[in-house]
Amino acid sequence: MIKQYLKLSKIEGPLIVLKGVAGAGYEEMMDIRLDSGELRRAKVIRIEGDTIIAQVFEGTSGISTDNATVTFKGSPLEIHLSKNILGRTFSGLGEPIDGGEPILSEKTYNINGSPINPFARQYPRDYLETGISSIDALTTLIRGQKLPIFSSNGLSHNQLAAQIVRQAKLKNSDEKFGIVFAGLGIKHDDYNFFKSTFEESGASQRLVSFINLADAPIVERISTPRAALTAAEYLAFEEDMHILVVMT
Structure with a gap:
């Protein structure tokens, strides 16, 4: 059931407080409609009795306790796939930023997915070829395996991530293969580098990207990897594809 409230109790930084709220859920999404017609989104991050605290994705600048109508959506963040x-x-947040049309689907997917029972997984045997000799020979990436690569400021980790996306493939296999790329807090010039690299190499046709830019809301950096992994699980389990997830 969708509930609406016409007044905020308190505003503190990027947080808003509402009192007298019944039936709200943790991580439930909210729409905040200002008198000007502007729409912002928020997420419930704490519940104390009938008081809820929510974090506004776009910030609280321009919001007062009297000029906002809050609508509870009744569900956590869900994306169309x-x-x-x-x-x-x-x-x-799963919204198109490439100028294309929104994704149309009859079903939406909760980004807070349930964990997979590791005993239900197939035993990993086949490997994924990255085209980088130090990985393929010394730390071979097996299907179903996670491979952390540690870096620091000033090192070429973005170039390495882009190279893996360009070159990754299934060895001696005709099975369907795709890549999900997640960029967390990346600068605009890094985003342009990834975009041009993927397009020039032709990798973009088998790739879906979830990008959180450095000037985007900080809270979005929590939802970015969750949205990317939700998309990866959809492609793997419902579209029967082998999926490589690259996060940087």
Whole structure:
């Protein structure tokens, strides 16, 4: 059931407080409509009795306790997914940022997915070729395996991530393969580097990207990897593809 409230109790930085709220859920999404017609989104991050604290994605600048109408959505953040996400770029909230049309699907997917029972997984045997000899020979990436690569400021980790996306492939296999790329807090020039690199190499046709820019809301950096992994699980389990997830 969708509930509306016409007044905020308190505003503190990027947080808003509402009192007298019944039935709200943790991480439930909210729409905040200002008198000007502007729409902002928020997420419930704390519940104490009938008092809730929510974090506004776009910030609280311009919001007062009297000029906002809050609508509870009744569910956490959900995104639309279909096979048409391949070749597209989205924000950390699952919204298109490439100028294309929104994804149309009959079903939405909760980004707070349930963990997978590790005993239900197939035993990993086949490997994924990255085209980087130090990885393929010394730390071979097996399907279903996680491979952390540690870096620091000034090192070429973005170039390495882009190279893996360009070159990754299944060895001696005709099975369907795709890549999900997640960029967290990246600068605009880094985003332009990734975009041009993927397009020039042709990798963008088998790739879906979720990008959180450095000037985007900080809270979006929490939802970005969750949205990317939700898309990866959709492509793997519902579209029967092998998926490589690259996060940087």
